[in-house]
Amino acid sequence: MLKEQLLEVLPDLDPAAVVPSASMSSLGADSMDRMDVVVGTVEALGIDAALHRFGDAANLGELTELLLEEVPS
Amino acid sequence: MTAVGVEDIGAYFGTARVEVDELFQARGLEPARLANLLMRRKSVALPCEDIVTMAVNAARPVLDRLGAEGRATIETVVVATESGVDLAKSAAAFAHAFLDLPKTCRVFEVKQACHGGAAALQMAAASLAASSRRGRALVIAGDAPIPVQGSYAEPSQGAGAIAVLLGEPRLARWHADRYGLWSFDNTDFRRPAVDVDVINVDLSIMSYIDCLIGSYKNYSEHTESDFGTSFDALAMHTPFPGMVRGAHRTAARRLSGMDAAEIDLDFKKRVSASLEVPAEVGNIYSGCTLMALASSLRHHSTTTGHELGVYSYGGGCSSEFIGLTASADTDGTPAAAQLDTALSARTKISVERYDAVLDVARRTLPGTPDADDCLRGVSDLVTAAARTTGPLLMLGSIKDHHREYLWCDKDMT
Numbered sequence: 001m002l003k004e005q006l007l008e009v010l011p012d013l014d015p016a017a018v019v020p021s022a023s024m025s026s027l028g029a030d031s032m033d034r035m036d037v038v039v040g041t042v043e044a045l046g047i048d049a050a051l052h053r054f055g056d057a058a059n060l061g062e063l064t065e066l067l068l069e070e071v072p073s
Numbered sequence: 074m075t076a077v078g079v080e081d082i083g084a085y086f087g088t089a090r091v092e093v094d095e096l097f098q099a100r101g102l103e104p105a106r107l108a109n110l111l112m113r114r115k116s117v118a119l120p121c122e123d124i125v126t127m128a129v130n131a132a133r134p135v136l137d138r139l140g141a142e143g144r145a146t147i148e149t150v151v152v153a154t155e156s157g158v159d160l161a162k163s164a165a166a167f168a169h170a171f172l173d174l175p176k177t178c179r180v181f182e183v184k185q186a187c188h189g190g191a192a193a194l195q196m197a198a199a200s201l202a203a204s205s206r207r208g209r210a211l212v213i214a215g216d217a218p219i220p221v222q223g224s225y226a227e228p229s230q231g232a233g234a235i236a237v238l239l240g241e242p243r244l245a246r247w248h249a250d251r252y253g254l255w256s257f258d259n260t261d262f263r264r265p266a267v268d269v270d271v272i273n274v275d276l277s278i279m280s281y282i283d284c285l286i287g288s289y290k291n292y293s294e295h296t297e298s299d300f301g302t303s304f305d306a307l308a309m310h311t312p313f314p315g316m317v318r319g320a321h322r323t324a325a326r327r328l329s330g331m332d333a334a335e336i337d338l339d340f341k342k343r344v345s346a347s348l349e350v351p352a353e354v355g356n357i358y359s360g361c362t363l364m365a366l367a368s369s370l371r372h373h374s375t376t377t378g379h380e381l382g383v384y385s386y387g388g389g390c391s392s393e394f395i396g397l398t399a400s401a402d403t404d405g406t407p408a409a410a411q412l413d414t415a416l417s418a419r420t421k422i423s424v425e426r427y428d429a430v431l432d433v434a435r436r437t438l439p440g441t442p443d444a445d446d447c448l449r450g451v452s453d454l455v456t457a458a459a460r461t462t463g464p465l466l467m468l469g470s471i472k473d474h475h476r477e478y479l480w481c482d483k484d485m486t
Contacts, residue, residue, distance in 0.1 A: 028103075030103075030105075030106045030109050031109070031225075031274045031275065031278055031316075032109040032278075032315055032316070032318075032319045033109070034275055034278075035275075035278050035279070035282075035319050035323075036319070038275075038279065039282070039323050050279075050283045051279035051280075051283050052257075052261075052276055052279040052280040052283050053279075054275075054279060055259075055261070055273060055275045055276030055277070055278075055279040055280065056273070056275075
């Protein structure tokens with residue numbers, strides 16, 4: 001889901017570059033792109049948590065872990 | 074309770090500006106990122122400027138319009154900033170003197186990151202409304218950051234101040250019970266030293282959106298307001314206009330269920346006017362929300378008046394959503410004209426000259442014990458601006474930590 005959102009915001013991105021150790025910045029996403037990816041993923045997953053919960057993730061792997069903690073069971 | 078509101082607004086955006094696209098090119102920044110920034114130009118602070126000079130230069134035109142009799146009714150002057158010149162003596166104390174305000178005056182400085190200006194406005198307005206004295210308050214907010222050269226923050230790091238005179242509701246009416254609050258602890262922005270900005274951009278943007286939604290929900294619980302229909306215009310804290318567009322997009326979808334096309338239309342109709350001035354100035358931190366408010370009143374004017382929602386956010390973090398009622402024809406007021414003047418008074422400078430200014434900017438930072446001839450190399454910019462604005466207060470020198478200011482006019486006399 002996170003990868004889908006990222007490729008939707010950055011359509012020219014090489015899908016193979018979307019790996020857990022990559023940060024969105026290193027993939028070329030600016031701050032507004034990153035906001036759109038996080039908000040889009042949170043809403044697609046039905047997460048009800050505050051968005052600032054996801055503001056400290058250093059890379060996609062950390063962001064995925066934070067998102068998984070909040071996905072409704 | 075006394076009717077209180079925004080009576081007048083003054084602005085000062087420095088004497089120099091740099092084109093943001095030229096800065097992008099000179100720094101080798103990715104041009105595609107300009108689209109999400111929505112900045113055109115930014116103001117540049119000179120070594121002879123600090124929050125004291127900016128506050129005074131923003132407020133002086135307001136006091137000139139108010140006259141001696143009105144000036145005597147000012148019972149509060151507050152300066153909100155993250156760039157105080159002294160840890161004890163407030164910028165408001167300096168401003169109180171240089172603006173020749175009455176001794177019967179409450180004088181203080183406010184720090185609450187970028188929420189400082191709106192927080193000061195709320196407190197000052199409430200004190201006026203609660204009193205039968207029919208006094209006035211002067212709320213000044215602004216900042217003079219040291220830009221982080223080569224960073225993506227640099228193109229939006231501006232300089233300037235906004236002065237809001239509270240008293241008769243000529244420009245907008247303030248309402249004691251129309252506010253919503255949302256605050257929690259985070260560490261998205263800090264300034265541990267006067268020339269060190271530490272920011273977690275992602276955390277700041279996410280917190281900004283959380284607070285917009287949180288403070289608005291708190292507002293609506295007490296006012297039965299609807300985000301999509303209760304306000305004809307919106308003005309939000311604007312570190313850079315693109316951030317407001319992003320936050321509005323999320324809030325409009327979550328609070329009002331708007332689709333993408335409706336959001337675009339709503340942004341143009343209600344929000345874009347508030348970004349006209351910020352797109353020319355850049356981030357003035359504690360003064361950002363009041364600058365967006367001024368921009369909205371200047372560029373979103375109606376013949377009958379309208380409801381104006383104001384959202385303020387400060388890192389750390391705290392926020393407030395405020396409901397004002399804008400008066401009719403605010404675009405034809407002296408405040409609107411002076412806002413335009415403050416922008417047009419600036420001289421366009423090259424990136425090369427901008428870098429030369431930054432090279433000496435640290436020479437006069439707060440905490441510096443001594444600095445001579447602070448106008449050296451930039452007096453042409455000051456005189457050029459003074460031809461349009463009238464006399465400007467500048468920092469002349471620093472001697473044993475004492476900052477000596479002087480008034481400069483178009484002839485530098």
